[in-house]
Amino acid sequence: MRLRRPVAHNGAVTVTAPWVVLSCTTSLDGCLDDTAARRLLLSNDADFDRVDALRASVDAILVGAGTVRADNPRLLVRSATRRAARVARGEPASPLRVVLSGSGELDPAAAVFAAEGAETIVYPAAGRGVGGRPVDPGEVLDDLARRGVRRLMVEGGASVLTRFLADDLADELQFSVAPFLIGDPAAPRAFGPAGYPQSCDRRMILADSGALGDVQFSRYLVDRRARDGSARGRGADLRLLRLAVELSRSCPRVSGAYSVGAIVTDGRGAVISTGYSRELLRGLGDPEKNHAEEVALAKLDPADPRLKQATLYTSLEPCSPRASRPLSCTDHILAAGIPRVVLALREPALLAVCDGADRLRAAGVEVVELPELGAQVREVNSHLLG
Numbered sequence: 017m018r019l020r021r022p023v024a025h026n027g028a029v030t031v032t033a034p035w036v037v038l039s040c041t042t043s044l045d046g047c048l049d050d051t052a053a054r055r056l057l058l059s060n061d062a063d064f065d066r067v068d069a070l071r072a073s074v075d076a077i078l079v080g081a082g083t084v085r086a087d088n089p090r091l092l093v094r095s096a097t098r099r100a101a102r103v104a105r106g107e108p109a110s111p112l113r114v115v116l117s118g119s120g121e122l123d124p125a126a127a128v129f130a131a132e133g134a135e136t137i138v139y140p141a142a143g144r145g146v147g148g149r150p151v152d153p154g155e156v157l158d159d160l161a162r163r164g165v166r167r168l169m170v171e172g173g174a175s176v177l178t179r180f181l182a183d184d185l186a187d188e189l190q191f192s193v194a195p196f197l198i199g200d201p202a203a204p205r206a207f208g209p210a211g212y213p214q215s216c217d218r219r220m221i222l223a224d225s226g227a228l229g230d231v232q233f234s235r236y237l238v239d240r241r242a243r244d245g246s247a248r249g250r251g252a253d254l255r256l257l258r259l260a261v262e263l264s265r266s267c268p269r270v271s272g273a274y275s276v277g278a279i280v281t282d283g284r285g286a287v288i289s290t291g292y293s294r295e296l297l298r299g300l301g302d303p304e305k306n307h308a309e310e311v312a313l314a315k316l317d318p319a320d321p322r323l324k325q326a327t328l329y330t331s332l333e334p335c336s337p338r339a340s341r342p343l344s345c346t347d348h349i350l351a352a353g354i355p356r357v358v359l360a361l362r363e364p365a366l367l368a369v370c371d372g373a374d375r376l377r378a379a380g381v382e383v384v385e386l387p388e389l390g391a392q393v394r395e396v397n398s399h400l401l402g
């Protein structure tokens with residue numbers, strides 16, 4: 017497996033921290049299950065398919081031991097097409113299965129241990145956590161990073177979901193709500209009482225939402241500031257630009273246009289607006305023509321004083337010139353008075369010859385290029401750059 021973002025480990029070895037995606041479906045009153053012995057189905061077929069697509073996109077799937085005991089999941093990719101695509105990419109048919117267990121006491125006959133094209137690891141490893149010491153998820157992430165896990169899906173249960181959010185270890189939350197209530201005070205809630213960093217002062221970014229049949233789906237991105245502790249500097253720029261790249265995965269894909277994500281932060285590094293190519297936004301006109309940076313800026317009042325200290329993060333160089341509308345994204349950025357732009361990839365001379373970065377610099381805007389994330393922008397735009 018290939019490695020991703022660098023994180024310091026033991027002050028010496030540099031490995032890559034996994035991108036952590038939490039996934040759960042709850043009832044309208046926030047429950048993951050009821051208290052009956054039989055398995056409660058919250059998802060419908062479309063939502064189960066979303067979960068399967070997510071499983072197929074990750075290197076590892078993590079659950080708590082309670083979920084193994086209660087639901088006995090196999091944690092495999094169900095779709096034969098998706099399994100074949102993984103194998104064609106040189107990956108195992110299903111991701112690595114990871115179980116967090118304070119006691120290590122698990123039934124060896126559990127479905128998660130069945131050898132069906134996927135390996136299973138139980139944490140704590142031998143000699144650690146004896147006597148039920150809670151497993152430290154941060155240590156687990158470090159160890160998974162050393163094993164080459166770049167993208168981790170966390171499927172539950174409640175205490176694991178709560179811990180990953182409360183410890184600021186989640187980058188993304190894929191959250192679905194089924195249209196019924198459980199109403200049992202003893203039923204497990206997805207997110208228990210905790211001091212969550214994702215508070216009203218640090219709202220998550222709604223990257224996508226929609227109906228999957230009668231289930232409502234939302235995809236949130238988390239600005240995990242605890243990772244490097246900073247709101248400024250190169251680490252913060254990489255973290256926020258990475259969010260813009262992840263946001264670009266929400267773009268409706270069209271064959272003749274780029275998928276771009278943009279994030280605007282205020283002078284303290286707090287996210288104040290987001291946009292992605294072809295995002296629906298009332299008032300801009302035909303959404304097919306909407307550009308990421310244009311959408312992110314259109315959501316803000318042009319007189320917003322924060323714009324004068326803002327940074328705009330964009331996965332692709334702001335466009336200039338533009339055919340589909342009179343003003344390019346470079347024009348919008350200059351008109352907004354934004355003093356700083358951070359981008360991952362200069363626009364390849366494929367659809368147009370773009371000079372957005374040079375025009376911005378010539379106008380006095382600080383332009384920072386972080387080509388480390390260029391490969392991910394290329395991957396999102398593999399329909400044009402593959």
Ligand SMILES: Nc1nc(O)c(N)c(N[C@@H]2O[C@H](COP(=O)(O)O)[C@@H](O)[C@H]2O)n1
Binds near residue numbers: 276333334341368
């Ligand atoms: N920076 C940026 N953000 C987007 O969201 C985009 N779709 C693009 N696309 C580029 O913008 C130029 C003109 O686009 P139109 O076809 O006129 O809308 C061209 O260079 C595209 O590649 N760029």
